[in-house]
Amino acid sequence: MSSKGTAEKIIEAALHLVSEKGYTAATTKAIAELAGVNEVTIFRHFGNKRGILKAIIEQFSYYPLLQQELNKNVTWDLETDLLNFSIKHFNFLMSIKDFVMIGFKEAMQFPEINEEIANIPLHIKTELIHYFQEMHDRGKIREIDMEAAALSLIAINFGHFMSRARLGTFVSNMPNEELLKTSVSIFSRGLAP
Amino acid sequence: MSSKGTAEKIIEAALHLVSEKGYTAATTKAIAELAGVNEVTIFRHFGNKRGILKAIIEQFSYYPLLQQELNKNVTWDLETDLLNFSIKHFNFLMSIKDFVMIGFKEAMQFPEINEEIANIPLHIKTELIHYFQEMHDRGKIREIDMEAAALSLIAINFGHFMSRARLGTFVSNMPNEELLKTSVSIFSRGLAP
DNA sequence: CTAGCATGTAAGTAATTACTTGCATGAAAG
DNA sequence: CTTTCATGCAAGTAATTACTTACATGCTAG
Numbered sequence A, B: 001m002s003s004k005g006t007a008e009k010i011i012e013a014a015l016h017l018v019s020e021k022g023y024t025a026a027t028t029k030a031i032a033e034l035a036g037v038n039e040v041t042i043f044r045h046f047g048n049k050r051g052i053l054k055a056i057i058e059q060f061s062y063y064p065l066l067q068q069e070l071n072k073n074v075t076w077d078l079e080t081d082l083l084n085f086s087i088k089h090f091n092f093l094m095s096i097k098d099f100v101m102i103g104f105k106e107a108m109q110f111p112e113i114n115e116e117i118a119n120i121p122l123h124i125k126t127e128l129i130h131y132f133q134e135m136h137d138r139g140k141i142r143e144i145d146m147e148a149a150a151l152s153l154i155a156i157n158f159g160h161f162m163s164r165a166r167l168g169t170f171v172s173n174m175p176n177e178e179l180l181k182t183s184v185s186i187f188s189r190g191l192a193p
Numbered sequence C: 001c002t003a004g005c006a007t008g009t010a011a012g013t014a015a016t017t018a019c020t021t022g023c024a025t026g027a028a029a030g
Numbered sequence D: 001c002t003t004t005c006a007t008g009c010a011a012g013t014a015a016t017t018a019c020t021t022a023c024a025t026g027c028t029a030g
Helices: A003-021 A028-035 A039-046 A049-059 A063-070 A078-095 A097-105 A111-137 A146-167 A176-191 B003-021 B028-035 B039-046 B049-059 B063-070 B078-095 B097-105 B111-137 B146-167 B176-191
Strands: none
Touching: A003 A028, A003 A039, A003 A049, A003 A097, A028 A039, A039 A049, A049 A111, A063 A078, A063 A111, A078 A097, A078 A111, A078 A146, A078 A176, A097 A111, A097 A146, A097 B097, A111 A146, A111 B146, A146 A176, A146 B111, A146 B146, A146 B176, A176 B146, A176 B176, B003 B028, B003 B039, B003 B049, B003 B097, B028 B039, B039 B049, B049 B111, B063 B078, B063 B111, B078 B097, B078 B111, B078 B146, B078 B176, B097 B111, B097 B146, B111 B146, B146 B176
């Protein structure tokens, strides 16, 4: 419960509250309360309210977490690889859910967060295109616009993520893996020659 | 420029500001300014700040706009119908972009908006499943989990919408129709027997 | 012309919010 | 034992915000 633990508690509370209510509505008083810390402690640690989010941005560098996973276990079997990718992509988004939500809500006030979020699909797109190109050269994918294909797969996974993260089981209570399995089954068959 | 016009200007300004900055950060002063109206006028029309959003919710009943379009022009050719659907779905979401963004940002403070937004995919899912079922009976779709297929198509379109609505051409500058055409081409081929 | 109605203007209020300051406390380190 | 350091606590401040009240103005319908 030293200094480090306190700062972390504040960051966690802020991450949760800001992602839920937005930056302006998440008051320092409420953040302090949720963190189980006196309000003054927030200012002693981070200077001002923006400082909390600034610390969050600096502390987390999310994308590398996903990138190093993606290139693992490539089998060059289309459906196997895409399912593997989709599950990782989906779980990655779920793991940074609060961060993504803040990025969406506070794009104006914190362009840095928004930019970091926006870069994720951009990076993934590049890697997917490479993969699709290689698969095409191996004769395992038909002639198609690779960029559009990559964007579509990203869109599916992101759509599933948003549905689950925001609406829970309201739209469907199908298990995530089953849903991804079917969507990848359709998608990979649609890509096959 | 009678009473009706004034209320509409206020609603438009609120829709824009709240979707951009969030409910709390969109002050009545700023809304009045953007609407080109005195701040007091807001309270005379809507009682209090929540009243503006309440009026927005009551005024707009979005889904019917889409529903009556969806059942038109069914050709029972898979790719044609899915492309037609996807374009309508995408454009519909674009047309209520501000409303969707508010639903996402203010799910806590305005559960009614969130509920209305959440109902859209639910309704669409039901209709898509019916369509897929009929297509299956006609032997034009392979044996597959219809619910997962419907959810996946919705997810693709929603994902594309989010990408364009939030990130513009940051991830890709491919024209919308071209993107949808490819994604539907993949999807419908993946569904074929 | 006049009566009514929507709006603008000015001024103010109570509550909230981010942030500060001064002091007390308690635990760990030398 | 004593110093240090992180934190709690109490009180306060300046700014902002939602909202009110009272009065002036102008347009429109009868």
